[in-house]
Amino acid sequence: MEFELEITDLQVKILFYWTRSRCVLIILDPSCHDDESSALLQFMQSFMYASASFYNGNCCSWDGVDCDEETGHVIGLDLSSSGLYGSINSNSSLFRLVHLQRLNLANNDFNYSQIPSSIRNFPRLTYLNLSASSFSGRVPSEVSHLSKLLSLDLSLNLDRFSGEKLLKLHPSNMRSLVQNLTSLEKLDLMPNSMANLSFLIFLALENCELFGEFPARTFKLQNLRHLNVEHNQGLTGYMPELNRSSLLMSLRLGYTRIFVNLRSIAKLDLLQELDAPACNFSEGLVPVSLGNLRQVTYLDISANQFGGPIPDSLANLTQLTHLLLQENQFTGPIPPWLGNLTRLTHLNFDRNKLNSSIPKSLSNLMNLQRLHLYENRLSGTVEFHMFLKLHNLKELLLGYNNLYLLIESRTMNVTIPQFRSLGLGSCNLRGFPDFLRYQENLQWLGLHGNKIRGQVPKWIWNASTETLKYIDMSSNMLFGELPIPSPNVEYYQISNNLLTGQVSPLICSLRQLQFLDLSNNRLSGTLPQCLGNFSNGLQVLNLGNNSFHGILPQTYTMASRSNLRMIDVSHNQLQGQLPRSLANCVMLEFMVLSRNKFNDVFPLWLGTLPRLKILAMDHNEFYDVIGKPQKNHHFLELHFLDLSYNNFTGEFPLEYIFSGNGMRISLNQPKYMKAVIFVYIYYGSITSIIDPYSSTITNKGVERYFPKIREDFTAIHLSSNKFEGRIPEFIGNLKGLRSLNMSNNILTGSIPLSLGSLTQLESLDLSHNHLSGEIPQQLGQLTFLGKFNVSHNNLTGPIPQGRQLTTFDSTSYEGNPGLCGGPLQNKYGVAKTPQQPPSSVEQNDSGSAGAFEFDWKFVLAGLGSGLVVGVVLADVAITRRKELFVKIVGMIRLMITKGESWE
Incomplete structure (x- = not known):
């Protein structure tokens, strides 16, 4: 509904405008062009606009609207993060704002709309940002008509459920973009060639499914300072030899197949950020020259199969805040000089072959927030007290080494860091660490593979009640009934213990549960029916190798809601028919029913x-x-x-x-079946993905344990x-x-x-x-x-x-x-033919029935060769004997021809 009120002496027009859920008061100044004000109003009306609901003054004073001071035309529109939700098409009133020079619609939700071809109505645009707004389909060729663009960002348009990329760029459209948008300084999308972009300063091509050879000349664009092509597994090519005149400050090449020379990168005097995990490096060892990057603050060369000791030249990188060397083959001790890199906030050596113990000098890193030493060959006794000095420490992962972690039963007069992630698996613990009582923000707790014996104390669930999402107490010696964790837990693993009794119906109160592994215990009884119908959508259910009986849960959620991806109930005593509602589990990838009593x-x-x-x-x-x-x-x-x-x-x-x-x-x-189950652990802006579930599969006659299910392992x-x-x-x-x-x-x-x-x-x-x-x-x-x-x-x-x-x-x-x-x-002979029973009757040559019993031996003694072939034909019909005789003669001839010694 809309009505107008004109106040003559003020020369203004007041509009009361009803949107779907609120009244909007607009006071229009004569300097505001009516057609543009109306276009903006109509555009806002088509969405659930979550920002300001009251406007005064002319449209040029509205939030996010910029006007030309002389003409009054709208030249800038910033509606980023405005809660816009709904579809947009070429008929939208937005495209009547033909004087626009800057348009930012980032971080909204346009509900999988295509980018309208009417984008060509903005020939004056120099800045266009449509990132993270759920646009889908092909990028229209009309974008290439915006020849004045200096910055174009179409990144992070992802499916809200699967995370898959929604936008696609046809190669011909890409060629048009490169040919026409020659003034671009910032590009964040998915191009194939950068030949004409001589003014380019910022180039981001992350996670764009690029394939083919990346043009080497791009690395040498004279104004280029930031280059990001990571997460393009199909991208190949060679990085050319770089020199000290390069202006590159940030280089992100991770998860590509571009052939990279680390010694060449070491020449970049201005480089501050090198993010190159899982690259195609030419070196097997980290070159000493990498220590020349005195300005670098972020260094990630993880997952590259680098070997040998961590080079001492890295001690020169005193500006480092992030040193990420995980998933390599580094050997030797953790260098004590790390304690001198006092600006470090993130240190990750996970999954290497580092040995010796943890140097005490790490306790000097007072700014350290994350320390990851998971899965190495570290040994020796470590006093947990050294980590309590690091008051900023939020993540500490020590699991899968051979450490003996000494934790005082009572920690007195010490300010204990408030951990967010704590991995103490395989640390030879014999009890639950008492300091856990005082943790209030813990999200991730790993105590697996220790020697903890007894019942789980009730106080463990009182710590971090609101925040705890992930807990792993598997492979200990826990006994008693199954403990029910705090209600917000999403990942609960307590497999490989000595738990007994039934699963309490209280398990149904875990409304956020996504991963439940109770396998390899001594649990019994029937299964709670709610296990098939968690409202949030349970993804993994592993109950294998217990003593459950009865039937499977019968009700599974409707296909539009079910997230169940794995169910393993093997090695139990379950029976009856399979619930037909399992057909609703459209995400299901892994179903193991082995060794039960199912009858169907x-x-x-x-x-x-x-x-x-x-x-x-x-x-x-x-x-x-x-x-x-x-x-x-x-x-x-x-x-x-x-x-x-x-x-x-x-x-x-x-x-x-x-x-x-x-x-x-x-x-x-x-x-590997990466889609089967992901367990997300939130580290600020970083998401850590736990490896997919494991399984036992019989192959080649042997039951084999697969820590990851290979997608290329196929069997019937x-x-x-x-x-x-x-x-x-x-x-x-x-x-x-x-x-x-x-x-x-x-x-x-x-x-x-x-x-x-x-x-x-x-x-x-x-x-x-x-x-x-x-x-x-x-x-x-x-x-x-x-x-x-x-x-x-x-x-x-x-x-x-x-x-x-x-x-x-x-x-x-x-x-x-x-x-x-x-x-x-x-x-080389012919094996005996199976003898017929004595009562068998066979036809002779004349067709009459009769039994023949005689021992016919054919023996050839080879002169000089010493060969003897003996064939016994007994109880064989005459016709069959002739057939076999022909074969025998043929084999003998073959034997003599080859001159081989057979017996």
Whole structure:
């Protein structure tokens, strides 16, 4: 609703304007152009505008609005972080502000709208910032028409749930941008070429999915001071030789494949920031010359496989605030001179091979906020008192070393740092540290892998009640009933202990819980039904290796809300049918039901889950024929299927279940299921991602523990059922298959030739079936085979010669009377044919029935060669004898031709 009131002597117009939820009073001065004021009003009306709701004066006095002093036209609009929510399109009144020179809509939510093509209506723009505003789709070519742009920022337009990038830039549009926007000084998007950007000062291309060769000339742009191309795994190329005249002050190259010369970087006298984790460095050791960067304050060369000791020349970097060397191969002791770098706030040596003890000089670093020494080879006794002097210390990670941490039972007259993250895993603790009582801001607590024995004290939950999100007490000697943590906990791991009793329904009060691991305890009873229906969306549920009985939780949230990604209830005594509501768990990737008493048909309905990668149902009581799935029930991402040791019958519909499956693609590079479970620990602006869950998978006949689930590990295990019929040739389409076990069934027919195309195959077990025919020659070319078993079938003929099949011992082939050659004793003869029962009747040459019993021996004594071949044919029909005789003569001729000594 809108009405106007004119006050003549004041020469103003007052508008009362109702938006969706509030009244806006606008007082318009004659100097404010009506069309621009109206355009702004309409633009604001289309959103839930969360900032000022009352305006006075003309539009040029409104927050975020700048006008030309002479013309009164709106030339600047800054609505960043204004809470705008809703869609925007080319018809928006915003694009009537044709005099705009600066536009900032950053940090709003335009609800996945495309950047409107009407952006071309702003030909005077010199500054455009659309970052972090949920724009999606392709960047329109009209952006390249803004030829006066000096700064363009389209970064951080990410999906609010998955974090995936929303904006895409077509290569042709990128070429137009580079050709037309030659005045750019700051660029934050995703270009391929910077050839014409000679005025460029700031270039940010972070996390843009760039691929191909990065132009080397970019490093030498004469005005360039800040270059950021990190998190572009497909970006290649070479950094040219740099010199001291370069103006580069900040260089971020991490997580690219650009070939980098650290010695060249060491020449940059003005460099203050080098952020280069997981780069393609040419050196194996950190060059001494890196100590020449006297101005550097931020140094990150983590995850680069650097070895040797930490060079002493780094002691020259007295301006350092951040020294990040984690995930390398550094050896030797932690250098004591680190205690002289008194400006250090962040020191990270995680995941190296550093040895010796922790130098006491680190207690001199009074500004230190984060000290990470996790997973090295540190040893010796460390007094925790040295860290209590560091009053600014917020994060201390010491776990996975061989330290003996001495913590006084009572800390008197000492100001204890208020930790945010505390990792004391594998520190030989024998009790809960008493100083934890006084922690009020703790978010992350790791006490795993110690020797803590007894019950969890109740006071542990009274510390940091409101802040504690992550707690890991796994692999200790805790006993008693399962302790229920404070209600805000998101990650709770207490596996590998001695806990007993039932899981209390109070677990349902943890409304923020995302990760729950109670595996490898002695818990019993039935499972609380709420475990399937956490309102926030539980992501990981691991209850394996306990003594739970009864049925699984029956209710799982609707598909739009369920975040469950992993469920492991293996090694329990659960029974009954699988809850059909599991089909609502559209994020589910990992489902392990092994070694229980489930009694149900095969859950074809799980084929609708778009991300399911691992399905293990072995050692249960599943039964019946597996039918052909419906069109929308194909397991598109299934990489591991284990149905062994059940009661399935009929033919296995392999080509229907795996049609269109990801297993058909050969994966050359090791990948891990990063999407399966992330545990977020917030370190200010930094997010730490804990490794994905682990699992035990049977491969090559051995149960193997996988700390990470490799996405390229693909397997089908169907053994010990009653599957029948032929192995379909379709199996050869699953190019990424690593392990295939169809043993102990009643399969018939020949071994498919298409198995020879499974070049990634590491384990093949077809034993204990009714397979017939010869072993395909193509299997001899499977160079990765580590296990091969076709024993106890009806196979015939020679074992194929080749690098692989002849390397296995006779147990891989035994129980096939018709096989010969290879590791079998009857290397060049023909094995005895299975004898018919005494009552058997066979046809003679004349067609009459009759039994023949005589011992016919054919012996050839080779003159000079010493060869003797003996073949015994007994109880064989005359027609069969003639056939075998022809084969024997042929083999003898071959033997004589080769001149080999056979027995």
